[in-house]
Amino acid sequence: MNDITERRLALSHMWVAFIAFILACFMGEYQVLERSGLFEALDSSTVYFASVSTHGVLMAYVLTTFFIMGFGYYTASTSLNVPIWNKQLAWGGFWLALLGVVLAAVPLLMGLASVLYTFYPPIQAHYIFYVGATLLIVGSWVWCGIMIVMFLQWKQANPGKPVPLAMFATTMNALLWLWTSAGVALESLFLILPWAFGWTDTIDVGMARTLFAWTLHPIVYFWLIPAYIAFYTLLPKQAGSYLFSDELARAAFIVLVVFSLPIGFHHLYMDPEQAKGWKLLHSVGTFIVSVPTFMTGFTVIASLEVAGRLRGGKGLFGWIGSLQWTNTMVLSVILSLLMLIFGGFGGIVNASYAMNAMIHNTAWVPGHFHLIFAGTTVIMYFSVAYYLWPILTNKPIFSNNLALVQLWTWFIGMSILSTPWHVLGLLGQPRRISSVVYNNLMTLSWKPYELMMILGGLVMLGSACLFIYVIFKTQFSATEEVFEGEVEYAETYHPVTDLPEYLNDIKIWNKVIAVLMFISFGIPILQFFFLDTYDSSAWGY
Amino acid sequence: MHIDPLEKKWAQIVLAICAFFVVVIMSDALFHSVNAPSNVETINSATLHLSKEFAEDNLGVQVDENGDITVRMVAGRYSFFPKRISVPAETKLTFRWVSIDVLHGVHIPMTNMSTMIVPGFVAEIETSFPKPGDYPVLCNEYCGLGHDHMWSKIDVVEKDQWKAPQATSMGGDEK
Numbered sequence: 251m252n253d254i255t256e257r258r259l260a261l262s263h264m265w266v267a268f269i270a271f272i273l274a275c276f277m278g279e280y281q282v283l284e285r286s287g288l289f290e291a292l293d294s295s296t297v298y299f300a301s302v303s304t305h306g307v308l309m310a311y312v313l314t315t316f317f318i319m320g321f322g323y324y325t326a327s328t329s330l331n332v333p334i335w336n337k338q339l340a341w342g343g344f345w346l347a348l349l350g351v352v353l354a355a356v357p358l359l360m361g362l363a364s365v366l367y368t369f370y371p372p373i374q375a376h377y378i379f380y381v382g383a384t385l386l387i388v389g390s391w392v393w394c395g396i397m398i399v400m401f402l403q404w405k406q407a408n409p410g411k412p413v414p415l416a417m418f419a420t421t422m423n424a425l426l427w428l429w430t431s432a433g434v435a436l437e438s439l440f441l442i443l444p445w446a447f448g449w450t451d452t453i454d455v456g457m458a459r460t461l462f463a464w465t466l467h468p469i470v471y472f473w474l475i476p477a478y479i480a481f482y483t484l485l486p487k488q489a490g491s492y493l494f495s496d497e498l499a500r501a502a503f504i505v506l507v508v509f510s511l512p513i514g515f516h517h518l519y520m521d522p523e524q525a526k527g528w529k530l531l532h533s534v535g536t537f538i539v540s541v542p543t544f545m546t547g548f549t550v551i552a553s554l555e556v557a558g559r560l561r562g563g564k565g566l567f568g569w570i571g572s573l574q575w576t577n578t579m580v581l582s583v584i585l586s587l588l589m590l591i592f593g594g595f596g597g598i599v600n601a602s603y604a605m606n607a608m609i610h611n612t613a614w615v616p617g618h619f620h621l622i623f624a625g626t627t628v629i630m631y632f633s634v635a636y637y638l639w640p641i642l643t644n645k646p647i648f649s650n651n652l653a654l655v656q657l658w659t660w661f662i663g664m665s666i667l668s669t670p671w672h673v674l675g676l677l678g679q680p681r682r683i684s685s686v687v688y689n690n691l692m693t694l695s696w697k698p699y700e701l702m703m704i705l706g707g708l709v710m711l712g713s714a715c716l717f718i719y720v721i722f723k724t725q726f727s728a729t730e731e732v733f734e735g736e737v738e739y740a741e742t743y744h745p746v747t748d749l750p751e752y753l754n755d756i757k758i759w760n761k762v763i764a765v766l767m768f769i770s771f772g773i774p775i776l777q778f779f780f781l782d783t784y785d786s787s788a789w790g791y
Numbered sequence: 792m793h794i795d796p797l798e799k800k801w802a803q804i805v806l807a808i809c810a811f812f813v814v815v816i817m818s819d820a821l822f823h824s825v826n827a828p829s830n831v832e833t834i835n836s837a838t839l840h841l842s843k844e845f846a847e848d849n850l851g852v853q854v855d856e857n858g859d860i861t862v863r864m865v866a867g868r869y870s871f872f873p874k875r876i877s878v879p880a881e882t883k884l885t886f887r888w889v890s891i892d893v894l895h896g897v898h899i900p901m902t903n904m905s906t907m908i909v910p911g912f913v914a915e916i917e918t919s920f921p922k923p924g925d926y927p928v929l930c931n932e933y934c935g936l937g938h939d940h941m942w943s944k945i946d947v948v949e950k951d952q953w954k955a956p957q958a959t960s961m962g963g964d965e966k
């Protein structure tokens with residue numbers, strides 16, 4: 251199949267993602283330096299909060315959304331073996347989203363939108379920032395639509411056949427994102443934009459926070475699912491092994507998507523505008539959604555163990571040593587899992603209604619999400635890029651050894667950065683501060699940890715530069731060698747024969763989600779229409 | 792559909808672990824009244840000074856006829872008011888927090904006195920401090936460029952050495 255457009259689509263999206271990423275990494279290192287107070291010349295809360303706002307937006311919205319769209323397009327076309335449906339539309343979505351990013355970046359960099367990536371009202375940014383963010387979301391909906399159309403068309407053309415796992419998961423992720431982004435889209439269209447344009451004078455802060463919480467949890471699964479797609483469908487072949495169970499993989503994606511949506515209130519545990527019963531309901535869902543992650547851990551380790559034993563590893567742990575540690579996909583999965591295990595422990599603390607009070611909004615929280623998002627998730631974005639770049643550019647990887655060094659240093663840097671960050675949280679340091687000016691002895695104990703974070707960030711920044719160097723060199727070095735590989739999806743240990751329709755369909759799950767969302771968000775949102783709430787006017791910062 | 796026996800076993804273990812956590816959390820919440828602020832009580836943040844409860848003279852620590860202690864605090868850029876308060880250790884305290892401007896959060900490190908302070912709402916939270924000492928009260932939600940400077944102090948004194956501020960007539964949670 252001539253898939254030149256598909257490859258261009260994938261490369262364009264991913265380059266936007268990774269350019270955003272590398273710029274934001276420089277900001278990250280600046281932030282740990284500024285926060286430490288080591289260099290007086292750097293001290294400026296104005297610059298710092300402009301930087302954190304930009305860093306957060308670039309990492310959380312731009313890197314992720316563009317990577318997921320690019321990876322999704324290529325996964326759809328290779329797993330179904332068909333061209334992308336409506337390529338003009340796909341390019342339209344790309345340019346719209348990119349326009350949104352550029353529009354949002356201007357006020358961010360000018361310090362006119364230092365409202366952080368969560369932009370909680372009633373602090374107000376320049377309206378162009380909200381317009382840009384909204385366009386980015388609308389652009390990503392185009393991608394969702396194309397994925398769903400391709401899924402349905404393929405099913406129609408292949409009645410009764412199981413949709414390839416990679417495509418099933420990608421489409422579930424598109425469905426997830428449509429539902430996820432609906433919360434912030436409602437907030438943006440009905441509350442923030444009219445208020446930022448000056449059409450309304452005040453804003454309902456409680457409702458805005460509730461709608462944002464709707465988005466804030468499932469969005470992390472939107473980011474994580476591509477990593478899981480690599481775990482299930484790319485890793486096994488790379489490791490020289492099989493996928494343990496195709497059916498349970500589908501079940502895991504379904505539970506992940508369905509249950510990550512109705513649980514956003516664990517971000518509001520400490521908020522006064524929602525009642526205890528709703529918080530508890532969401533906390534139960536929060537534990538349910540950990541089940542598919544436990545199952546994924548099992549499957550991935552099983553795939554790896556089979557690989558290790560096929561390569562001659564013996565004994566209870568002997569198979570670990572005989573894994574192909576020099577394969578970037580295998581190495582990244584091992585490191586990703588390690589970070590997931592530690593991050594998972596932290597997550598249990600956050601999810602626990604009572605323990606949460608100790609760490610809520612402390613430095614523990616950025617420590618936790620850097621570990622699990624910038625660690626577990628983003629390291630898989632790297633290895634997917636290493637895997638796809640030769641296929642997309644028809645050139646061999648520039649240097650496998652450098653790529654391995656890059657993955658290791660990301661992991662090491664992350665360990666050095668995120669461990670002290672967690673400790674700082676336990677020692678009481680709040681998140682989102684640009685300097686420590688509390689006149690209190692307690693803060694003396696914070697210093698050494700802040701210094702360690704500078705080192706960890708530096709190692710990560712070096713690693714990030716190396717990543718860009720390797721993919722850039724792969725694509726743009728002059729070489730005679732031609733790489734002629736294709737994406738190879740995992741084969742299943744037990745081939746799927748009869749798949750129940752509910753494991754091969756998105757429509758039923760869409761309905762289930764609608765019901766669950768109504769139950770868990772219906773009254774909590776409607777209450778704002780019945781309560782005597784007092785809205786807030788706009789505040790600068 | 793095919794499920795491997797080993798996988799089934801693992802699924803059962805995982806479900807048991809999750810059920811365990813859920814039971815612990817539920818019993819904490821329902822029987823030990825864990826104190827996340829969830830009172831859904833609205834107030835007009837723009838006219839706090841006109842409200843009876845959060846008028847300036849009423850802020851701080853107050854003891855009512857039954858001896859129950861209520862601490863009323865206002866968060867505003869960039870401090871918590873009153874800036875310094877004193878409370879007894881090992882005593883049940885009811886904190887009531889409101890904001891006069893934007894979103895804030897408050898945490899007293901090493902304790903579970905933590906809540907978001909959302910404009911338009913009163914955040915009520917019950918807790919007690921086991922250890923006497925000088926604690927900082929820190930804002931932990933970004934509230935503007937001066938966010939770093941937003942903090943105040945609370946002295947937790949031994950129970951028997953603590954003296955109530957002069958008695959006031961206001962009691963309970965009336966508005």
Ligand code: HEM
Nearest residue numbers: 275278279281282306309310366616624681682707710711
């Ligand atoms: C070079 C490596 C990095 C360093 C040194 C770094 C450092 C930081 C620092 C110091 C903050 C401010 C946290 C606070 O104020 O409490 C921050 C925020 C943030 N970082 Fe990073 N970061 C790095 C890489 C990443 C990556 C790879 C991601 C995700 C893919 C990421 C996502 C975020 C997000 C979403 C925020 C915003 C948090 C907020 O608004 O509270 N960072 N980072």
Ligand SMILES: [Cu+2]
Nearest residue numbers: 895930934941
């Ligand atoms: Cu504040």
